[in-house]
Amino acid sequence: MSDARTEVLARVRAALGQTGSGTTPSGKVGTAPHPEPVPRAYRAAGEHAAGSAEVIEQLVDRLVDYKALVHQVTVDALPATIATLVTELSGPARGVPSAHPDSSAGVRVVVPDGLDDGWLAALPAGTDVVRDSRERPLPPSELDAVAAVVTAARVAVSETGTIVLDGEPDQGRRAVSLVPDVHLCVVRTDQVVQTVPEAVRLLGAHPERPLTWISGPSATSDIELDRVEGVHGPRTLHVLLVAGV
Amino acid sequence: MSRTFLGLPRTLRRPDDADARHGTPDEPFGPVPHPQEPLRWGDDFPAAAKQTLKNDQLRRNLGHATQVIRTKRAAVVGEVPDWEALRDTGSAVKQQVMAQLPDLLQQLEENVVARGGVVHWARDAAEANRIVADIAKVKGADEVVKVKSMATQEIGLNEALADEGIAAIETDLAELIVQLADDMPSHILVPAIHRNRSEIRDIFLARMGDAPPDLSDVPRELAMAARAHLRRKFLSAKVAVSGANFAVADTGTLAVVESEGNGRMCLTLPETLVTVMGIEKLVPTFDDLEVFLQLLPRSSTGERMNPYTSLWTGVTPGDGPQEFHLVLLDNGRTDVLADEVGRAALHCIRCSACLNVCPVYERVGGHAYGSVYPGPIGAILTPQLTASTGGVSGHHDPNASLPYASTLCGACYEVCPVKIDIPSILVDLRAREVDADRSSRGVDPWKTAMKAASWVMADGDRFALAGRAATLGSGLGGRDHAISVAPPPASGWTRSRDLPAPPRQTFRQWWAAEHTAPVEQAGTVETEGDDR
Numbered sequence: 001m002s003d004a005r006t007e008v009l010a011r012v013r014a015a016l017g018q019t020g021s022g023t024t025p026s027g028k029v030g031t032a033p034h035p036e037p038v039p040r041a042y043r044a045a046g047e048h049a050a051g052s053a054e055v056i057e058q059l060v061d062r063l064v065d066y067k068a069l070v071h072q073v074t075v076d077a078l079p080a081t082i083a084t085l086v087t088e089l090s091g092p093a094r095g096v097p098s099a100h101p102d103s104s105a106g107v108r109v110v111v112p113d114g115l116d117d118g119w120l121a122a123l124p125a126g127t128d129v130v131r132d133s134r135e136r137p138l139p140p141s142e143l144d145a146v147a148a149v150v151t152a153a154r155v156a157v158s159e160t161g162t163i164v165l166d167g168e169p170d171q172g173r174r175a176v177s178l179v180p181d182v183h184l185c186v187v188r189t190d191q192v193v194q195t196v197p198e199a200v201r202l203l204g205a206h207p208e209r210p211l212t213w214i215s216g217p218s219a220t221s222d223i224e225l226d227r228v229e230g231v232h233g234p235r236t237l238h239v240l241l242v243a244g245v
Numbered sequence: 246m247s248r249t250f251l252g253l254p255r256t257l258r259r260p261d262d263a264d265a266r267h268g269t270p271d272e273p274f275g276p277v278p279h280p281q282e283p284l285r286w287g288d289d290f291p292a293a294a295k296q297t298l299k300n301d302q303l304r305r306n307l308g309h310a311t312q313v314i315r316t317k318r319a320a321v322v323g324e325v326p327d328w329e330a331l332r333d334t335g336s337a338v339k340q341q342v343m344a345q346l347p348d349l350l351q352q353l354e355e356n357v358v359a360r361g362g363v364v365h366w367a368r369d370a371a372e373a374n375r376i377v378a379d380i381a382k383v384k385g386a387d388e389v390v391k392v393k394s395m396a397t398q399e400i401g402l403n404e405a406l407a408d409e410g411i412a413a414i415e416t417d418l419a420e421l422i423v424q425l426a427d428d429m430p431s432h433i434l435v436p437a438i439h440r441n442r443s444e445i446r447d448i449f450l451a452r453m454g455d456a457p458p459d460l461s462d463v464p465r466e467l468a469m470a471a472r473a474h475l476r477r478k479f480l481s482a483k484v485a486v487s488g489a490n491f492a493v494a495d496t497g498t499l500a501v502v503e504s505e506g507n508g509r510m511c512l513t514l515p516e517t518l519v520t521v522m523g524i525e526k527l528v529p530t531f532d533d534l535e536v537f538l539q540l541l542p543r544s545s546t547g548e549r550m551n552p553y554t555s556l557w558t559g560v561t562p563g564d565g566p567q568e569f570h571l572v573l574l575d576n577g578r579t580d581v582l583a584d585e586v587g588r589a590a591l592h593c594i595r596c597s598a599c600l601n602v603c604p605v606y607e608r609v610g611g612h613a614y615g616s617v618y619p620g621p622i623g624a625i626l627t628p629q630l631t632a633s634t635g636g637v638s639g640h641h642d643p644n645a646s647l648p649y650a651s652t653l654c655g656a657c658y659e660v661c662p663v664k665i666d667i668p669s670i671l672v673d674l675r676a677r678e679v680d681a682d683r684s685s686r687g688v689d690p691w692k693t694a695m696k697a698a699s700w701v702m703a704d705g706d707r708f709a710l711a712g713r714a715a716t717l718g719s720g721l722g723g724r725d726h727a728i729s730v731a732p733p734p735a736s737g738w739t740r741s742r743d744l745p746a747p748p749r750q751t752f753r754q755w756w757a758a759e760h761t762a763p764v765e766q767a768g769t770v771e772t773e774g775d776d777r
Contacts, residue, residue, distance in 0.1 A: 043327050140480045220504060223445055232510050
């Protein structure tokens with residue numbers, strides 16, 4: 001009896017009719033398939049350019065449909081918008097027991113350490129900004145005690161309402177955008193493409209990066225197909241669409 | 246494939262029935278099947294379907310669910326201008342994967358290992374379970390968190406881990422409901438669709454341990470109870486187990502597609518991740534994901550995109566699990582691959598669109614199929630996966646009845662995102678099942694009956710006589726003129742459908758009575774009426 005790897009590969013070869021490979025478990029030797037060349041007649045790109053008014057309009061429509069909260073802002077207005085959204089969160093993190101029950105200490109926000117500091121410039125004094133990195137990661141229990149996370153994004157797809165994070169320093173570790181209950185995600189309008197293939201080709205430059213595709217807040221339809229938004233991931237997703245960067 | 250066999254095979258009990266624990270009506274959450282083998286449990290399809298058809302609640306829930314998902318799917322598929330082109334590519338890529346499987350598997354292995362992962366190979370369920378249990382033990386974990394996965398259901402991983410003292414916690418909401426109720430999933434995508442909200446509240450209150458005592462049956466409240474319950478598990482778990490929707494050979498990247506965020510929790514927070522995937526789940530290149538990540542969500546949940554998709558490649562230092570194991574599972578797949586026609590069943594991406602359009606599935610539900618893979622895809626996959634233990638080779642295996650669980654209406658083929666020709670495979674499996682049977686039986690009643698019919702129909706007088714004889718049975722039907730229970734040999738027909746009672750007169754008698762006066766040359770009519 002050979003090892004499992006050798007045997008499984010031999011079975012696969014036998015199933016494909018390669019002689020000298022023995023048989024499959026039920027004693028079969030198959031035939032070699034002759035696959036046709038793969039046709040690629042689908043759209044490799046949409047009809048609208050990345051960042052065009054059409055794709056932005058479509059992305060907003062899709063995000064709203066998913067119950068994400070969309071804020072279209074200029075680059076100059078971004079820090080104030082972030083500050084407003086964070087201020088609205090004052091009080092302990094919703095739904096989960098906070099490790100910092102004293103809400104007068106200000107809202108606790110986690111950011112990846114490569115985030116543009118300028119985005120946080122308007123946060124009210126007393127806001128507790130925690131920085132997270134691969135070198136100095138916060139344990140999950142600490143992340144569970146913060147009210148919100150602010151990240152950038154790599155690319156967005158308008159047709160499907162999808163935002164992709166690739167774990168680079170301005171987007172952070174995967175846990176950072178997962179455990180906190182509110183996610184403020186900053187997307188530049190020039191990062192918005194129309195179709196999935198456009199995004200995949202862009203991400204394919206670094207396929208080894210851990211990717212998280214986000215299309216609205218988490219959701220379940222497991223109970224009588226009644227859709228409930230916000231299960232385990234952040235229950236609130238704010239998308240800040242920034243023009244004119 | 247010129248022959249179509251429409252009859253159902255005769256009923257028989259599954260061989261493991263004596264050992265199987267069967268649910269009884271006094272179980273708190275109703276009678277549920279408990280498989281000894283996840284790919285072969287309970288009665289064969291006709292008998293199991295007869296039982297599940299009595300469950301009105303199940304049928305109502307399923308009817309509603311399948312109709313809602315069908316409508317959503319049709320809407321989001323309709324808005325994609327190049328849907329058919331995507332299906333064509335998806336189908337061709339999967340054919341290419343099967344043809345190049347040995348090379349692609351080795352390429353995947355090489356790339357996962359290069360990125361710090363460990364690759365294991367498993368010939369069968371027992372070997373895969375052993376690998377996962379050993380990893381959990383080395384990590385000192387007596388509890389693992391799980392992402393919903395068909396492969397781990399197929400190998401009975403939870404039961405195998407329980408035998409080793411390791412608790413596997415299902416974290417998908419529906420899977421959690423099923424697990425807490427000690428039940429079996431009834432749908433690939435929405436496994437607890439046979440439960441309504443008040444049943445789910447009762448299950449949570451009785452079994453969750455930390456459910457709020459004043460829990461209502463509002464879905465949002467139920468979901469939040471699950472969130473609170475599972476968050477504690479996620480934050481402390483050391484080991485997670487997942488399946489994979491796709492594995493990319495040329496980069497070593499794995500993909501999990503989900504909705505609730507339980508997948509992200511499992512794939513991100515624990516220190517160790519074990520992924521169990523069937524060897525057919527490959528795609529050759531990273532770019533191929535652009536096809537399948539369009540096909541899957543729209544076909545499956547009827548969404549433009551599912552809320553969360555995670556892709557990871559081996560280990561990323563400082564981000565996510567620092568130990569990653571990939572288990573490549575055969576468990577009958579190479580037997581399927583060896584079948585020239587049936588191998589297309591391995592193209593399946595587990596979207597469940599075929600379940601939602603199937604008139605048979607909609608009425609009998611998932612449990613009747615006696616396998617973790619129900620519906621049309623299950624009807625072609627289950628018998629083939631169990632081929633080495635008899636699956637397709639005749640009446641001694643109840644799984645051989647599954648290819649008959651279809652009306653061959655073709656709706657499953659129409660919606661399949663990778664264009665698996667399920668009806669043709671069903672017909673092929675039926676033919677083989679009948680062939681296997683023919684050679685094993687001494688006297689073939691089918692052949693004998695056909696010979697007799699041929700003798701009767703070969704002569705006009707004999708046929709007329711037979712027709713008149715048949716009218717003697719006209720009194721047998723009830724008020725609806727249907728015979729529901731007939732003596733042998735007709736019992737073979739009436740076991741699964743009604744036999745219309747013969748009319749009081751034959752067509753010839755009726756014609757003669759109607760046309761005696763106006764038609765003068767009755768003899769001509771008589772001649773034309775001959776069924777030659």
